[in-house]
Amino acid sequence: MAEIRIEGVEKTFGSFTALHSIDLTIRDREFMVLLGASGCGKTTLLRIVAGLETAGKGEVWIGDRRVDHLPPRARGIAMVFQNYAVFPHLTVYENIAFGLRMKKLPQAEVDRRVRSKAELMHIEMLLKRYSGELSGGQRQRVAVARALAMEPEVILMDEPLSNLDALLRLEMRAELKHVLAESRTTTIYVTHDQVEAMSLADRIAVMNAGRIVQADDPVQVYRNPAARFVGSFIGNPPMNFLPASRTEGGWRVAGQTVPGPASGKDRIDFAIRPEDLILADGGLPATVRVVEPLGPHTLITAEVDGAPFRAVLDSDLRVAPGDRITLAPNPDRIRWFDPETQDALT
Amino acid sequence: MTGATTAAAMPDVRRSGRWVFRAGIALLCAWVLVPIWLLMVNALSAPAEVAGFPKRLWPSFDLGSLTFFFRFRGVAEALWNSVQVAAVTMVLAIGLGAPAGYALSRFDFPGKEAFRFLVIMTRAFPLPLLALPLAVMFIRTGLDDTIVGLALVHATLALPFAVLITYSLFSGIPVELEEAAWTLGCSRPKAFVKVVLPLALPGIAASAVFAFVISWNEVFAAAVLTIQNRTLTAFLLQSLDVSPLHLKFAGGAALVIPALVFIFAVRKYLFAMWGIANR
Numbered sequence: 097m098a099e100i101r102i103e104g105v106e107k108t109f110g111s112f113t114a115l116h117s118i119d120l121t122i123r124d125r126e127f128m129v130l131l132g133a134s135g136c137g138k139t140t141l142l143r144i145v146a147g148l149e150t151a152g153k154g155e156v157w158i159g160d161r162r163v164d165h166l167p168p169r170a171r172g173i174a175m176v177f178q179n180y181a182v183f184p185h186l187t188v189y190e191n192i193a194f195g196l197r198m199k200k201l202p203q204a205e206v207d208r209r210v211r212s213k214a215e216l217m218h219i220e221m222l223l224k225r226y227s228g229e230l231s232g233g234q235r236q237r238v239a240v241a242r243a244l245a246m247e248p249e250v251i252l253m254d255e256p257l258s259n260l261d262a263l264l265r266l267e268m269r270a271e272l273k274h275v276l277a278e279s280r281t282t283t284i285y286v287t288h289d290q291v292e293a294m295s296l297a298d299r300i301a302v303m304n305a306g307r308i309v310q311a312d313d314p315v316q317v318y319r320n321p322a323a324r325f326v327g328s329f330i331g332n333p334p335m336n337f338l339p340a341s342r343t344e345g346g347w348r349v350a351g352q353t354v355p356g357p358a359s360g361k362d363r364i365d366f367a368i369r370p371e372d373l374i375l376a377d378g379g380l381p382a383t384v385r386v387v388e389p390l391g392p393h394t395l396i397t398a399e400v401d402g403a404p405f406r407a408v409l410d411s412d413l414r415v416a417p418g419d420r421i422t423l424a425p426n427p428d429r430i431r432w433f434d435p436e437t438q439d440a441l442t
Numbered sequence: 443m444t445g446a447t448t449a450a451a452m453p454d455v456r457r458s459g460r461w462v463f464r465a466g467i468a469l470l471c472a473w474v475l476v477p478i479w480l481l482m483v484n485a486l487s488a489p490a491e492v493a494g495f496p497k498r499l500w501p502s503f504d505l506g507s508l509t510f511f512f513r514f515r516g517v518a519e520a521l522w523n524s525v526q527v528a529a530v531t532m533v534l535a536i537g538l539g540a541p542a543g544y545a546l547s548r549f550d551f552p553g554k555e556a557f558r559f560l561v562i563m564t565r566a567f568p569l570p571l572l573a574l575p576l577a578v579m580f581i582r583t584g585l586d587d588t589i590v591g592l593a594l595v596h597a598t599l600a601l602p603f604a605v606l607i608t609y610s611l612f613s614g615i616p617v618e619l620e621e622a623a624w625t626l627g628c629s630r631p632k633a634f635v636k637v638v639l640p641l642a643l644p645g646i647a648a649s650a651v652f653a654f655v656i657s658w659n660e661v662f663a664a665a666v667l668t669i670q671n672r673t674l675t676a677f678l679l680q681s682l683d684v685s686p687l688h689l690k691f692a693g694g695a696a697l698v699i700p701a702l703v704f705i706f707a708v709r710k711y712l713f714a715m716w717g718i719a720n721r
Contacts, residue, residue, distance in 0.1 A: 146625060147624075179616065179618055181616065183622070198628060
């Protein structure tokens, strides 16, 4: 059992607050992704859990042990670093065996674990090599095998795929998901890549400016962003936003009346994902600016109410720049945000 | 029109530029090599040939001068003193310099920049200025004319280099390697021994050799602070006006050759000191 509880963790660097009182619980065997732009504090949070950074305030629990005062070696974690951190003076075999030798395990057990993890990561033919003789992808595999060989309660991954080229990243992503699911460890995985986050995570914690904005399963995060930031950060192209003002029987958005939440405010934000729009009468009037056919669908950048507005339409539809069209939002998928607090309204 | 002239002028300019470049290289090589050549030719010639002129391009490989030098009274002792002082200097410089280099590369502490500056500043004080007060202090504490006393002064001279070389050395070792070792069950000291030290060892050895050479070559402090226990440099300086020419050349060669060999062996780490990558 290795549930990770982060309670009120704060971190400052000089006058800069990197983390504002973070509370997060990662369930046993859960794959949690910390997602955010660079500088949002996700790596700092991971390093605090690892013990490589000390929190200014707050507690970190792994299982039923409070670990924030323990050194990394006593926390029952293993970590995979962005630049792999494969020891250059040791062979692949000795790299994977490194932590096991520190634990003073018998040689037979070391050998068994090294070989099984090497096989799992498909590097059994590289065991005698040094890291200088390996490609980036192979080094990444060694780093993961080394972490798995520890058979830790918790695996922490700091952007492990970001140094690989695109094709390799795709391959490793699927493999990591499989291997980590098999290993049944609790995982915290840091990335700035939303596709990686969506495809790997049981839950995503979206971070912004040292705060967790939303922690939920990937589809929830995508469909029901808790804050405007989440909607604009996740999804490519991101969510469209338009100002809405109170009117009789709903909210006025780009000249159209749309039913919406009962808010005390006079002005709120209307939001819709580009793929939740169709070309239909009675929708939002738009002027097409750019048409990008992408094969399965066509991406349209239009102007609605003077603001850029994107729609993903069927690629059979013939639209050209300059066309005046009306885009009808799927009423179930419309979301509303408070323009001041940026929070979702229901 | 202008374009054509420029195009025609270019090869000329480039050709003369190349000549200046080559001449510069030749001059620099001569600057370094001619004294070494003179030293070698004279040291490896018979005592009678040394005073002769013109010189031969190739020495006669007569070991008369060298044999005479090594049998000269006091030379063996001076040589042994030199080795001892240099060895103690080496230990002191690395023992104090490597931890300082590690601290500079891994930790942020108040006054770090000032400390780095001060490390270099120690070389700004001319030794003659310090020699007299040092000599007085050494006599009072009984450190004068001892191996350790001189090694202390030499260690002061060698320390800035030891700190800077090891600093760049440790900085070249990614901190993630240490962090990975910590997460894999190492304490901080253990991670240093298991991961950092094996990677840094060749460079630390180079830095030690450099400290050795600095002490080996140092003459001023050695001459001022020792009387009975002269190092080779101090001994040669002392007997400079009374010894025959071939003795001086043989002594010079005996001093220069080890230093040259050592420095050549560790040259790539010395470049690292100036921030040129050592990989």
